Amino acid sequence: MTKEINPAAQNITVGQAFVDKVMREFCTEVGEVKVTAEMKRLIQGYFMGCDNALREAEKNRPDDKAPYTWANIDINSSLAQNIMNYARLGLDMSLPNQLFAVPYFDNKKKKYTFSFMPGYKGREIVARKYALDTIEEVIVELVYGNDEFKALKKDAHHPADTYEFTITNPFNRGVVVGGFAYIRFTDERKNLLVIMSKADIDKRMNKASSKVFWGNWYDEMALKTILIKAAKKITIDPQKIDDSYKMLIASEDESSEQFLEAEIMDKANSIPVNIDTADTRACAIAQIPQQPTVTKIPVVNTIVEEAIVATDAAVAVKPTEATGMFAASDEPGF
Numbered sequence: 001m002t003k004e005i006n007p008a009a010q011n012i013t014v015g016q017a018f019v020d021k022v023m024r025e026f027c028t029e030v031g032e033v034k035v036t037a038e039m040k041r042l043i044q045g046y047f048m049g050c051d052n053a054l055r056e057a058e059k060n061r062p063d064d065k066a067p068y069t070w071a072n073i074d075i076n077s078s079l080a081q082n083i084m085n086y087a088r089l090g091l092d093m094s095l096p097n098q099l100f101a102v103p104y105f106d107n108k109k110k111k112y113t114f115s116f117m118p119g120y121k122g123r124e125i126v127a128r129k130y131a132l133d134t135i136e137e138v139i140v141e142l143v144y145g146n147d148e149f150k151a152l153k154k155d156a157h158h159p160a161d162t163y164e165f166t167i168t169n170p171f172n173r174g175v176v177v178g179g180f181a182y183i184r185f186t187d188e189r190k191n192l193l194v195i196m197s198k199a200d201i202d203k204r205m206n207k208a209s210s211k212v213f214w215g216n217w218y219d220e221m222a223l224k225t226i227l228i229k230a231a232k233k234i235t236i237d238p239q240k241i242d243d244s245y246k247m248l249i250a251s252e253d254e255s256s257e258q259f260l261e262a263e264i265m266d267k268a269n270s271i272p273v274n275i276d277t278a279d280t281r282a283c284a285i286a287q288i289p290q291q292p293t294v295t296k297i298p299v300v301n302t303i304v305e306e307a308i309v310a311t312d313a314a315v316a317v318k319p320t321e322a323t324g325m326f327a328a329s330d331e332p333g334f
Contacts, residue, residue, distance in 0.1 A: 014070055018047040025080035039087040046083055046101070049093035050114055053101040066112070068103065074111035081247075082116055088244040090129065091122045098122040118248070120224050123231060130245055132237040137184040140227045141165065142219055145174030151195050161193035176201075179222055181230035194230040201225055 022043060027033055035043075050073075057068040066072050091099040097119035103112050118126065120140075128135045143149045148166040152158050163182060167173065176198055183192040201222045205214045214221050236245075 014051075015044060015047045018050075018070075018075070019043050021075050022080045022083050025075060025077045026084050028077060030081070033084075035084075038090075039084070042087040042090070042092055043083060045092055045094040046086070046099075046116075049099070049101045050103070053103050053114075054112075057103055065105070066110075068112065072112050073103075074106060074109050074113045076113070079113055085244040085247045086116055086118075088242075089122075089126055089248065091118060091125060096121065098125065120220075120227060123224075123227060126245075126248060127231045127234055130236050130240045132235040133190055134186040135183060135234075136186055137182075138227070138230075139182040139184075140179070140223050140230075142176050142179040142222055142226075145177050147173055149178075149180070151180070151193060153193065160189050160191040162191065163193055176219065176222065179226045181226045183230055183234065192230065192233055194226065194233060196226050196229060 019040070023035065051070075054068040054070070054073075061068055086099055093099045093101065098121045100117045100119055102115040102117060104115065105111075106113050124138050127138070143165070146169045148164070148168055150164040152162045152164065154161050161182070163180065165180075178195060178197040179201065180193060180195045182194075185191055204225045205211065205218075205221070208214055
């Protein structure tokens with residue numbers, strides 16, 4: 001039976017209770033596990049992101065919905081495993097557009113839970129981590145009608161993909177006509193240029209189960225779509241593939257992402273939430289002490305997964321910058 005977070009009884013902060021409970025659930029599911037100080041720090045940051053998401057959700061909660069409080073959150077083994085996997089991937093929710101928390105109501109358990117959605121930057125981090133060839137730089141840009149763009153693909157005159165891009169009028173660029181992603185490798189002969197026309201981008205938009213995020217932030221969603229297409233062309237090192245990568249690929253499957261968004265849209269308002277400095281300072285998690293470099297978590301028998309949720313329409317808080325990779329998605333994490 002899942003235990004409730006009760007910081008008063010345990011005389012610890014809500015943040016520490018969250019971290020401890022996640023670890024207990026994860027250990028119960030997979031047995032003994034080692035958690036590094038960096039993973040612990042990231043998990044603490046996930047608490048801040050989730051806490052911020054709950055507070056924003058509460059501002060928009062319909063009267064017929066349960067309050068968005070930690071007492072109404074179900075922290076189960078599936079959620080704990082997702083949290084640990086994203087921590088292993090190194091995604092930091094306290095930094096812009098790496099990872100987003102999405103609380104939504106689970107009708108079966110009659111409680112809220114979280115899903116996590118990588119943003120633009122988060123997807124880039126994963127691509128760098130698992131690529132066979134070392135990536136030096138990732139550039140993603142939209143091209144507007146008044147810009148000058150020339151794609152130069154690898155041929156007899158060009159040893160690698162490259163491009164020419166000039167913003168002729170930064171204050172009046174016109175309307176979006178397409179975009180490109182340029183991935184520069186240490187071995188520049190392998191540099192990769194991927195371009196998409198507006199028609200190509202809009203095909204993805206038209207497949208979305210909901211048009212809310214595309215309607216509100218077309219540019220950000222377009223950038224993300226372009227980067228996702230480019231990431232699919234990066235050769236992955238098979239020796240680097242681990243359980244966390246497999247988990248991400250499974251969750252990034254287009255059909256499953258569309259299903260997830262449909263579920264969120266059906267059950268709650270989905271509001272992507274990022275974390276700013278003020279929110280971070282305000283969170284109780286700041287009181288959590290630092291852990292040793294490697295913490296060995298014992299097996300226990302006590303059972304202790306980019307947004308805000310309510311019921312009809314989606315309302316969204318725009319992240320501070322456009323920043324995400326692998327399969328195209330309509331989720332709020334840009």
